[in-house]
Amino acid sequence: MEKILSVKNLTKKFKRIVVNNISFDVEKGNVYGLLGPNGSGKSTTFGMLLSTINPTSGDWYWFGKKGTDPDTLKRIGAIIEQPNFYPYLSAETNLKIVAEIKGTPSERINEVLQTVGLLERKKDAFKTYSLGMKQRLAIASAMLNNPEVLILDEPTNGLDPEGIIQIREIISNIAKQGITIIIASHLLDEIEKICSHVIVLKEGNSIYCGRVDEMTANNGYFELKADNNTLLLNALNELQWFTAVNQDGEILKAQVRDDASISASSLNQRLAEQGIFVSHLTKKKMSLESQFLELVKNTK
Amino acid sequence: MIKLLKLEYYKNLNYKPFKIFTILYFAILIALLFIGLIDFDLFGGTINLKEQGIYNFPEIWNFTTWIVALLKIFLGLIIVFSISQEFSNRMFKQNTIDGLSRKEFISSKLLTISIFTIVSTVIVFAITMFLGYQYSKTTESAKVFEEIFFIGNYFVKLFTFFCFLMFLSILLRKSVFVFLALFIFWIGEGILSGVEVYMKVRGMQGPQRNEVLQNDFFITHLLPLESMSSLIPNPMMRLNMAKMMGMKYEFHYPTESMVACLVWCVIFIIGSYWILRKRDW
Numbered sequence: 001m002e003k004i005l006s007v008k009n010l011t012k013k014f015k016r017i018v019v020n021n022i023s024f025d026v027e028k029g030n031v032y033g034l035l036g037p038n039g040s041g042k043s044t045t046f047g048m049l050l051s052t053i054n055p056t057s058g059d060w061y062w063f064g065k066k067g068t069d070p071d072t073l074k075r076i077g078a079i080i081e082q083p084n085f086y087p088y089l090s091a092e093t094n095l096k097i098v099a100e101i102k103g104t105p106s107e108r109i110n111e112v113l114q115t116v117g118l119l120e121r122k123k124d125a126f127k128t129y130s131l132g133m134k135q136r137l138a139i140a141s142a143m144l145n146n147p148e149v150l151i152l153d154e155p156t157n158g159l160d161p162e163g164i165i166q167i168r169e170i171i172s173n174i175a176k177q178g179i180t181i182i183i184a185s186h187l188l189d190e191i192e193k194i195c196s197h198v199i200v201l202k203e204g205n206s207i208y209c210g211r212v213d214e215m216t217a218n219n220g221y222f223e224l225k226a227d228n229n230t231l232l233l234n235a236l237n238e239l240q241w242f243t244a245v246n247q248d249g250e251i252l253k254a255q256v257r258d259d260a261s262i263s264a265s266s267l268n269q270r271l272a273e274q275g276i277f278v279s280h281l282t283k284k285k286m287s288l289e290s291q292f293l294e295l296v297k298n299t300k
Numbered sequence: 301m302i303k304l305l306k307l308e309y310y311k312n313l314n315y316k317p318f319k320i321f322t323i324l325y326f327a328i329l330i331a332l333l334f335i336g337l338i339d340f341d342l343f344g345g346t347i348n349l350k351e352q353g354i355y356n357f358p359e360i361w362n363f364t365t366w367i368v369a370l371l372k373i374f375l376g377l378i379i380v381f382s383i384s385q386e387f388s389n390r391m392f393k394q395n396t397i398d399g400l401s402r403k404e405f406i407s408s409k410l411l412t413i414s415i416f417t418i419v420s421t422v423i424v425f426a427i428t429m430f431l432g433y434q435y436s437k438t439t440e441s442a443k444v445f446e447e448i449f450f451i452g453n454y455f456v457k458l459f460t461f462f463c464f465l466m467f468l469s470i471l472l473r474k475s476v477f478v479f480l481a482l483f484i485f486w487i488g489e490g491i492l493s494g495v496e497v498y499m500k501v502r503g504m505q506g507p508q509r510n511e512v513l514q515n516d517f518f519i520t521h522l523l524p525l526e527s528m529s530s531l532i533p534n535p536m537m538r539l540n541m542a543k544m545m546g547m548k549y550e551f552h553y554p555t556e557s558m559v560a561c562l563v564w565c566v567i568f569i570i571g572s573y574w575i576l577r578k579r580d581w
Binding site (some may be wrong): 014032047050051052053054069070071073074078081082083084085086087088089096097098100102103142 | 303306307308314315316385389390391393395396397398399400404409472523578580581
């Protein structure tokens with residue numbers, strides 16, 4: 001796979017160490033989530049990769065080229081922290097400035113405004129926009145130069161549910177075009193819905209970088225229910241496929257062992273052979289949230 | 301170059317303080333140049349600056365450039381506002397992320413400064429020429445062009461002042477702090493040069509003292525504001541009134557101040573660039 005970005009031993013010290021020796025690679029065409037609680041160094045990392053913050057030590061390569069120069073930045077689209085525009089200028093003029101900086105023809109302006117649904121409001125001053133509109137304009141601006149990679153730092157921060165859905169739809173449409181996306185968020189379900197890969201930061205350290213589903217060696221769990229739960233519980237315990245079987249109200253939760261691989265139908269068959277007929281059976285993956293918490297816990 | 305010009309054009313065209321102060325500046329500037337045509341009531345008598353010879357070649361160059369330079373703070377306001385809003389709106393950061401280099405940012409601001417300085421200089425030059433040919437006692441070309449270097453000095457004076465403001469704006473990022481710093485700087489320079497003069501003439505008597513004050517070299521004269529103001533000395537001694545009172549006007553071309561100003565420009569520009577590079581945004 002072609003590497004879009006390769007970070008090696010990146011460190012930033014302000015008064016304390018904010019980013020500690022992190023390394024990761026970003027491959028073309030994937031959607032990466034940069035996870036971590038507030039203050040784990042996500043924005044600082046982006047700042048360094050986008051040349052607004054000077055690193056203390058470490059290197060990175062964009063498209064195989066060391067560091068970040070203005071020409072590299074013209075191949076990247078980025079939204080950081082909050083949408084930044086000249087408040088007294090219209091959306092159109094603001095985008096004209098961005099187009100001028102990036103060297104993009106200004107015909108693109110109407111196209112991107114159309115994509116984010118702001119074409120009718122293009123003559124209005126930026127300061128009259130709602131937060132959701134501002135955020136959408138920021139995405140339009142980042143998309144202006146047809147970037148090869150898109151960086152989004154907390155794109156849904158402070159938005160109402162409708163705004164969040166709009167932004168999520170825009171992002172997944174962009175992802176479908178094959179653009180590499182790196183998205184930072186502390187909202188895990190947000191990342192889970194969009195990302196294929198994650199980079200997990202904790203107190204400035206990168207503790208995981210890879211596919212979402214390989215994040216923890218965990219095969220998920222079953223939720224089951226039968227008319228006679230005691231019988232079901234005994235049967236499950238005898239099967240030796242599970243590390244633990246717990247009762248949670250009416251529902252039984254059976255944790256699949258790391259070395260076992262069972263489908264819901266084979267489990268159902270086995271239970272039926274023993275004369276137990278379940279009224280409820282689902283195989284569930286651990287949510288990103290619980291995986292994340294487990295990962296963070298394990299690296300203490 | 302065209303790109304940077306366009307950027308500044310988009311950024312400033314609809315910026316209210318920019319529009320207001322630009323119009324105000326050029327209106328007051330033009331009005332002020334015609335000040336000699338008005339009669340003042342002063343100390344019971346009427347004073348007409350034209351009668352006092354401010355429109356005579358070659359003194360006119362000294363008078364007009366000095367008077368108009370008093371207005372430079374208006375243009376300075378525009379420059380401070382338009383640069384510090386880049387920081388308060390976080391637009392410098394955004395511009396950088398979009399791919400504008402630090403060099404381009406500084407160049408675009410220098411471009412605005414240069415345009416202001418050039419336009420202001422050209423207006424002063426044109427109006428001075430007009431007033432001179434209209435009202436001067438003499439219009440022989442030797443006299444007309446004798447002190448035309450004041451126009452050059454005016455240009456350098458303005459340019460240095462604006463570079464200074466650009467530097468302060470980038471350093472402090474808030475317009476209020478910039479004006480405060482400018483004020484403190486002004487007072488500070490005054491104190492320093494007072495101290496230097498005091499040290500040099502301590503214990504000296506009348507004539508000897510004057511001798512030192514006239515001919516000695518003062519390091520504090522090389523400070524930015526001091527050297528800017530020495531480029532165009534106060535011309536009030538050249539009024540007919542002063543001549544009648546027997547005051548002697550002596551003028552030497554301020555070469556050291558000119559060199560000092562140019563050096564300060566370079567320091568301010570490089571300093572600004574250095575701050576943009578070194579700081580985390």
